[in-house]
Amino acid sequence: MRTRTYAEAIAEALVQGMAQDPDVFIMGIGVDDHKGIFGTTRPAYEKFGRARVFDVPIAEQALTGVAIGAAAMGKRPVVVHARNDFMFLATDQMINLAAKWRYMYGGASSVPIVVRSIVGKGWGQGATHSQSLQALFGHFPGLHVVMPALPRDAKGLTLAALQARAPVVILEHRALYETRGPVPEAPEPTPLGTASIVREGRDLTVVAVSLMLVEAMRAADLLAPLGISLEIVDCRSIRPLDAETILGSVRKTGRVVVADTSWLAFGLSAEVAAICAESALGHLKSPVRRIGLADCPAPVSVPLERAFYPDRHTIAAECLRSLDRDVSILPEFAPEVSAFQGPY
Amino acid sequence: MRTRTYAEAIAEALVQGMAQDPDVFIMGIGVDDHKGIFGTTRPAYEKFGRARVFDVPIAEQALTGVAIGAAAMGKRPVVVHARNDFMFLATDQMINLAAKWRYMYGGASSVPIVVRSIVGKGWGQGATHSQSLQALFGHFPGLHVVMPALPRDAKGLTLAALQARAPVVILEHRALYETRGPVPEAPEPTPLGTASIVREGRDLTVVAVSLMLVEAMRAADLLAPLGISLEIVDCRSIRPLDAETILGSVRKTGRVVVADTSWLAFGLSAEVAAICAESALGHLKSPVRRIGLADCPAPVSVPLERAFYPDRHTIAAECLRSLDRDVSILPEFAPEVSAFQGPY
Amino acid sequence: MTGKKRPRARRSARAARRVDGSSLRGLSAESSLRLHFELLRARRVEEKLAELYKEQEMRTPTHFSVGQEAVAVGMCAALRSDDVVFSGHRCHAHYLAKGGNLAALVAELYGRESGAARGRGGSVHLSDMSVGMVAASAILAQTIPVAVGSALAFQMDGSSRVAVTFFGDGAVDEGVFHESLNWAAVKRLPVVFVCENNLYATHSPLSVRLPRGTEIYRRAQMYEMSAEELDGNDVYAVYRSARRAVTQCRGGRGPVFLECATYRWLEHVGPLDDSERGYRTAREIESWKRRDPVKRSAKALKARGLASSATFQQFESQIAEEIAKAVAEAKQAPWPDPRDLLKNVY
């Protein structure tokens, strides 16, 4: 099948979605500039022009409210935040209004906004430009929250978001933008609310999301030569969470490691561990293991950043521990410095 | 020992804290009016006057930033929100600045603000005035988050917050304001980061927080006549979470029910279930059970509100299920309508 | 605060006194009478609801508009039914003036399935999409940018529809107020910002929240939009300004800001008189009650010979009947079914 980068896949989904539905438009800081959000909004801008792809004042709260108001009138606004961290300024509109709208007003109307936002990582982006807000938005009923890991889903979930009735938050990962993979040309939505088993395996289930899904695939490659077979579940839908797919795999392998892009406490790793403790307890051969960010704000300095972020090696090591295998059998890794040098 | 209401306990802590430390002051909407945040700020206002207890413009984001700036200059501001839901407007200042300050600026300074805020419930307060934000603030490193359930801790945790180095979020519960219990006159802080076993038991551990702790006590009273002995852990500290106390009790009883005031997904009940799945798996005789809000925004109409909120009966029933006991042995309850009629 | 409060309060009292009588200038007999009828209706509905509220059967925090109805009525009378309106916590009058279903309002307060929000939203979350009452909200200033967004949709569609957002003087403190005015002005959107300045936010006087000497409407002018201050207790004055504002919006000439001086008669939330609470003086309350929009409107109609006591009597009984019917229906109406608790989340 033809391949595209994650960024190209998003750009294609937007162009196709806008061609299909004249009510779709895109607004956000810099969506129309020469960089076009790392290229993702540029094709839409070139095809549909500034009437449907436009720059806005720097006011995240109003921007979100404006999108809600346009959606209430039948539009399908796509809001873009170059960093999902900026949404802290819009949580009232997102959680106290958009998420509750349909329910709170008795079901008579809904506000199908799509909020695209990017998780940053690397090049010392620091504490306020590298967070990952899936747990925050996943906790409150009313929003769909998705995190594509593969180019295929970057396109499919964006298309699905453009057809959803409820507001959808898409958390993209900057470190995945240049990754390449098969992407169908046809506009095929990835159903919201579904996880996907991206690698079948025997010995242990790794439930991973976004960048950690890619790291998990690499961990599987590291462990395969040791005769260890990982099953990998892409938890691409945060809310609703696809508990059945996750539990099915865990019941099969009897072991689970959860790898998230955010902190452990009250995070995705906690929720996945919790559903296992509720609904797969009898099948667990060893304790659930959680992987996420070190419990501190993101530091900038290279050696600290390296210690702060988990990666394929962290995952491989936790898998070995879960299997009661000696971690030292892992080849010594020279923890690599990422090649990423921006643009951020 | 002498008894006080939850509201009186908070008021007393503020007065004592302000007497001890001249840098403490209180600001928030209506802290100086005739109602004085349900009486909690009134005594401080009467004793220290408007120089140290004052009303502010309605601007939650700036209010929080102002508190941070004053704290950076050596003050100890107490910010009060009549509803914790209003903090959605201040999440950037709280999480992107206050929580990260000490770490992000290299440890040279800190901003010890205290944010008091109230969880609402009942009288149809509805979707935006009855949320409970412990998971939101607990997910991000850098804040202390506490939820007093007993008058004793309402005072003790407020006093501890006024002496902490890090910013502290206190989530009080409106439905507890009139509850009465022993409260020492002396200013005795309740150590941050500690849970407390408020009732020893044999058969099952209930980890509960805030209003649900009180409901859990009542559930224990319901089950005692049936020969069932509950151990109840007051999870009064959300971050840091006192995993040792929780795990100690779970390892002892082998069964756990978690009762939270918020939603299940990515919530306190998930985190507690997760640490059990990580660190007490071998001790669990039955699956972890979670109790929280129904997975929808808070409705207003009485029959819906009643179905939305868990209570002592929900807890008792889950305990029986955990024990493989027949739930029907519970006496039939006429689900009571709360006597609460405001002020909200 | 009282010390700080007085001067400012007096100043605005003067502002309103400047235009004490009501003039029907430029209005047809018919529209004058319609305005009065709507005004009277909003007043009587809320008086009745406040009375019933004391029975403690409406379990939803309620902010009554009694005393401020002229702003809602004058503004909405200038709108088409396909124009849209947004409001905040004090939303009953806006909902009624825009044509919101009365029975659904009463049923919502009683928490019934037939309520405007099917018992899910309560007093502060009124909506009636069929008449363009889109949304009210209990979070201060929250619907201001939403109205701007609706106006953006209208502009993109090249339609002549207009969006209106009602809010109080307290909402002016919030950052999103500034963001929203700026947005609307940059994009020249067809939105009317209607500020009901009743001198207080809960119990806080303006002096605590705005620098002394602040004129809210002059702040709006700094966003390069037309803005005026007017007597919010003169329904005819509000209507005339509203018509001008709506005409400007439909003409694509950008947003308009109206600051309406008015006053709340009852407590901030709930059905009671709060003159004893000490945050405002009996003198101040009295001075504003003398400028009762309903009485002033009636006086003006009589003076112009457009209405007699008989007319008013007929209005009263027609309204009383409608209210009685709505209340009776609401009290009979079925409750929501708890089995539907999880419906309409997504």
Next chain:
Amino acid sequence: MTGKKRPRARRSARAARRVDGSSLRGLSAESSLRLHFELLRARRVEEKLAELYKEQEMRTPTHFSVGQEAVAVGMCAALRSDDVVFSGHRCHAHYLAKGGNLAALVAELYGRESGAARGRGGSVHLSDMSVGMVAASAILAQTIPVAVGSALAFQMDGSSRVAVTFFGDGAVDEGVFHESLNWAAVKRLPVVFVCENNLYATHSPLSVRLPRGTEIYRRAQMYEMSAEELDGNDVYAVYRSARRAVTQCRGGRGPVFLECATYRWLEHVGPLDDSERGYRTAREIESWKRRDPVKRSAKALKARGLASSATFQQFESQIAEEIAKAVAEAKQAPWPDPRDLLKNVY
């Protein structure tokens, strides 16, 4: 956008051209020379950092102030060391002008333990409490209310200290800008708001973000505070306005707003020239480079016979030496120890 952009850009260019020469009026020879030295130092430090940045060893997104230094230098020269300063993402010049340690700045960019934030914060989170450079932040407008809060602390303590917050024209769009100005004005706090209007936010011209005709400083006047627009590329003009502003604050006469017209020479983030990117014209860039604050200051000193080429030579070598030393130190400095990763969270 370019089409929409032009007029506004030209207008402000004119604003700056109005006061093209620099006048030393009211300044002693000594302070004039000190201002020039600080200006030159900020320029040379950033030029060197931009050059080194291209080696890709500074792994932290960096926003250079080259071209805008006069605002930082003129403002901070009017402050005492116990006054405090806050900044945003473009913070190097503010840090240096307030007396922030140069070696610690360079070490921070290199991610070393000896950095201003011990390698935890990077370029956008500079702090040096010892000289009152409290905090810079990468979140737009985030430190504006924080400065207001510091001013509140000063007022409560009856001290004469002053807080200053530097921000760009983009921060003006944010709600918290409005909330903060209102707060400061209501409480008459000793804070100076310094807006560096460089015509762009990232690549967005003012026309996208503010209604045509907007004068930022006139918005500030609506908060009942004194506000003026000035030539941000004239260090002496900035200094004179800054002194007036600080005097007013110390005297308890409330906040002051200064809008400084200036221009960014390099790309928004990073060390490169971006004149080819198309969002601003070469003509515009050139017209601003002709108003180089450093050259203008030097010219004024020469004209007044206060400095000779020799003076400038001596400044240059002194600065070059200081920079070389700081860079050499930073490159040698130890990295943070990963075992300290979890320190200082609470």
